Amino acid sequence: MNLTTSQTGVSIGTEDGDKFSAEYVIGADGRRSAVRKEIGAELVGPRSHDTFVVVDVTEDEDHPLPIERIFHYQHPAMGGRNVLYVPFKGGWRIDLQLFEGDDEESYGTVKGVKQWIPRVIEPKYANRITWVSAYRFHQAVSSTFTDGNRRVLLAGEAAHLFAPFGARGFNSGVPDSVLAARAIAKARQAASREEAAQYVLAVAEERHFAAEYNRDCAGIALEHLQGSSPYMNAKRELAACLSSINPSLGKWLDEGPYGPKVNHARMSRKY
Template sequence: MTQQEHREAIVVGAGPVGMVAALALRHEGMKATILEAEEEGRFRPGSRAIYIHKATLKLIEEVSPGLGFKLAENGVIWPVKRTTYRGKDVYVRHYPAPTPGEIPAFTSLAQVEIEKYMYQACLDAGVEFVWDTQVTDVQTTKEHVRLKTASGTDWIAPYVIGADGSRSAVRKGVGIELEGPRANDTFLVVDIKEDAANPMPLERTFHYEHPAMDGRNVLLVPFKGGWRVDLQLLEGDDPKEFGSEEGLKAWLRKVMNPKYAERVTWVSTYQFYQVVAESFTDESRRVLLVGEAAHLFAPFGARGLNSGVPDAIISVRGVAKAMKAANEADRRKAVELAAEERLMASRYNRDAAGTALEHIQGNSPYMNLKRELAASLTPLIPKLGRWLDEGPYGPKQGHPMVSTKY
């Protein structure tokens, strides 16, 4: 006989978005169980999501008081951001020091550190973690969701939040497809350990057509304890060559102090998906998709984690309303409204990230001319420098019809 486990609400996936969903459930007074396919203490390589916006920190603080401030305090906040064009500054902005007792404009720390603080907050809140539990199938009815797992146990709950990433078993189990293109551009992302004894100045710097890199774009972003370096490869470049040990050392010495070429801790080559789920909920309105289970964006503007957090919180608010609904129609409507809001926001974010990608690609003669003209006129029209600075990140404002920024 199949073993059955019944829970009030289940989150699938113990990444940062899944843990925020669990914290939001606890904030709403519900019990929360997280099922994670990997083992406890799993190795999580690379810095991955490193940038948390102020709006996201505030949302996290709402569902887990103290956690937003803890993330801010344990990350870094760079005081300067700089944008150059062919080696010349076109925009430099200096930020004032954060006001004590207030959520800062952002914080930057590796995702493994973000997860560490979230995990402890979950334990403190009484979230149940079930590790090494791979979901293999999802069955929904009008009353509940049944999650079949590789271990043979069925997990049953009235509502399930699918936060299990780009290969989401929950999304596939309820038959929801991803829609959208994949970018052709190839990028190399490199993590570098900071030299604590003699660190570089804390500056986020974007180089349009770095003069030492034969016109390739380069982004340098500091995070707690290290640096993220993104290199945009050109058509015809061999990613394996640029990502090899010798290749890395050769080009890193051209864009940073040469000592950092010996301090590489992680390297990854990737192309970006620009996809959004066709729906964020199933036909029974018992499952909600959040984070990368629901969408994959180019990372410009840091729209991945920063959209996953409001996905999780808005979805849980929908579940909370559904649980209190007086009838089936109102129950379904509560879930639908939450799912529709985040679907609308995700489509907006996909378009915004696509605009940013178009801005920096370098394969549009029209855009290349606009950038070159803007760079040449910046000394006379400073706002053009700001346009160049903001271009790689897409529009800052969120969709006007959603309740959260991202």
């Protein structure tokens, strides 16, 4: 695909030879966004060093497990690797956090999973595996959410990639799209090109700020869950020891932090 913008609109050409023109474009074409590439933007931010292995297993309907989400910090049967159990209809999802340098093949294939899963759940589930995948978290935000002519706005994973805590990617992608549509509607009614460009730029900057905030929030939660620093380990162990006295510490261990404190007034503009 090729995309060019001007002061009056956008021209798009596809690989099949089709050509389109529009006054404005919302680029919501996912993490490999061609629109983002064409406007000269790039994702900025790290990818987690640790690999996570996700396994789905079917439930034993005759002898089901208690329906409860459990996060096990530093599971002793897994050499201190974190293990998450999430129930869903008809089965369970087991999420294993590997250490940096672990051999993904030994943990992230069906053969590998059958070796370790009996250590964290009843052995019968080794024969109930339906899906295995491995992934790393991205914590990246597009360098810009608009082009130089203010004719394109990015939304969703074309604009940002987050660790999935709180479903921040999807939940922020919705306002990305809604505010982009509103900005374009106002821009089309503007009295001048300069005024129209300001509507687009204002939303692009606001959503960029929101994306960086969400990235920071997800990053704090990620450090809370997977952090292996002496400080974080000591903090979690202290919370675990005192949770029977102060239940809020147990809640903190279970839910993790919500994220950094910011000036929310800036995030509540109306368009």
